[in-house]
Amino acid sequence: MDKLRVIELFAGVGGFRLGLEQTGHYKIVWSSQWEPSTKTQHASMVYEARFGPENHSNSDISEVPTPEIPDADLLVGGFPCQDYSVATTLQNSKGLIGNKGVLWWSIHRILSEKKQPPKYLFLENVDRLLKSPSNQRGRDFAIMLKSLEQLGYAVEWRVINAADYGMPQRRRRIFFLGYHKSTKLYKKLKKTDTKSWLLENGVLAEAFPVQGDASTIKTLDIMGDLVSLSDSFNKGQKLSPFENTGVFIEGKVTTTKTSASYDAVKMALGDVLLKGAIPEEFFIAPEDVPKWAYLKGAKKEVRTAKNGFSYNYSEGAMVFPDALDNASRTIITGEGGKSPSRFKHVVRTDNRFRRLTPIELERLNMFPDNHTRLEGISDTKRAFFMGNALVVGVVSKIGASLHKKINF
Template sequence: MQQLKVCELFAGVGGFRLGLEKTGHYNVVWSNQWEPSTKAQHASLVYEAKFGPKNHSNVNIEEVPTSEVPDHDILVGGFPCQDYSVATTLKNSKGLIGKKGVLWWSIHRILSEKKIKPKYLFLENVDRLLKSPSNQRGRDFAVMLRSLNDLGYAVEWRVINAADYGMPQRRRRVFFLGYHKSTAIYKKFKSSPPKEWLLEQGVISSAFPTQSAVQNMDSFFLEENLVSLSDSFNSDKGLSPFLNSGVCIDGKVSTLKSSPSYGENRTVLSDVLENGSASENLFIPEGDLPKWQYLKGGKKEIRKTKAGFEYNYSEGSMVFPDALDQPSRTIITGEGGKSPSRFKHVVQTSAGLRRLSPVELERLNMFPDNHTKLDGISDTKRAFFMGNALVVGVVEQMGNALFQKIKNLEKQFQS
């Protein structure tokens, strides 16, 4: 079976591409990366420096005509988490528009307008997606599942914490795979009991094994009309009905809470450190230490708003410095820069306390060393990239499992 052609949207600095290309089974035929609020397109510059400018688009995806996106087998991307509510256009009651700037609708548009639709989707988002927005928990994900269902896709999803599977960072993200009804996987999926697919037969469970679920599975149907689904889904403001694993096929959602199953071989924070080669400017000056200790410590204090209103503020303490014998905490976009912060990582080394280097942050996301190193790109910006990136190892394992499943099922259905 030859390589699958990939279209990579919201490419960032290329985490999806790295993971998929590492398997040897995928070939990126087109990519798009656009940072809306900045003049300098730093992530796109890094992407081009690593993978070359050919077939790479650095234009707002909302302004790229579908005709410019080449045909592909699999569409991938970590799209931004936004408000996915639905409205209709006045001219056309069936016309579906999300708010401008809500980039889910760009994926939707490409899938709608492509004559030859991609057979597979591989998408990623923050796990909050399953329970947003707060006044209608789960609505955004319900709208996505229903709209993908209407375009001919069955979907399976799982919230994966990379550290649960031996990777060096505790980073929880929801990954979902879509299978077009023309594929062998879709046919197998449709004939399998949802629980078996989720725990044993599905692509995600073969990449990331689970313990057998103890509790029952919940099932419900998604309303067909997207606008009324958007208006009324879970409007009694209860908990989100979407648990950390699930499937949606023919408008029916089946969801359960699964737990990871993994052996002993784990990577921890000490495994990624640059011992002895970290830059001097990462070390914390003695004078700054009290500020770091205050920010990382527990607090119960009275604070004042700008308007003079007093309120009680409290927060727990954080491990300081960070534990070296555990996977790291989640990297956030504000990880770079010298200023003391509650959320930046600080490690104790023989030479003193210091922040993490750009290379160490890359390693925590399983990127190659210096992947983001480029003239004109600051260390703070490199840290920002890693706060936005995904863990490459998760993509690689999922990509391998998907390819194997396609290969095996195509043989089965042909024979």
């Protein structure tokens, strides 16, 4: 069978592409990467250096006319977590307005304007999406689910921590898949008992097996239009109705809490460390080690705000240095640079403390060594890329499972 054609949005340095291409079943026909806050488009430069400039856009996706985007079978992207609230406009009372800068609505626009929309969606976000915003828990996700249903899709989702399945980094993200009602997969989901889909037979359950208690499965209906959902969904409730695993089809949510079912080999931080000489710049000067130890230590102290107000501040201790026999902590965008930090990784090798190198950070996300190495790209920027990236191995396993389900 021919490879499935893919549109890759918010491509970063190409984690989705790497994971899908590893399966041998997907071909990226168009990609887009635009960083609004920087003049130099570093991530797009890396993407083009690795995959070539052909069919790659480095323009603001909200400005790209839909006809310029080719038809594809699958749309993928890790889009920013923002405020997804909507409202009607007087000029267009039937239409909805989501803030143009909110990139979810660019996905929505492409799906709604294409004469032949992608049959499948594969999207990623931080797991906070399931419970944001804090004053209307779950509203943003409900808006997304309902807007996709109006465009003809059913959705299944899972929060996956890569380390639970043997990968070298504890990185928890929500992945959700959309199936257009014209597909066999949609019809298969509609006919299948949703409990068995969530726990055994679904695309995500086959890629990443789970344990779950069928008796704790909850259902709810998402009714009304997007504006009423935006105004009133789950108002006054302390908890989101969405658990870490779920399905939404024809207005009905089925959701439950699951845990990973995995007992094979697990990679650890120590497994990704470079052998041999490490550049001296990554080592921490002995006189600076106490600063790092303080920032990572437990604290109970009185602090004074700029306005003179005094308050009690406390935080727990972090492991220092990072344990080499366990999966690493989550890489964040501020991982790079020499300045002491509570959140940067520090390892002890040859009786010296040091930060992680760009190659080691790439390995924690299962990227090829030196994927982000390019003239004009600093080590700090390379670390930033990995703080924004996804774990390639997760994408690869879901991509393989999706392809299998489509074809059987």
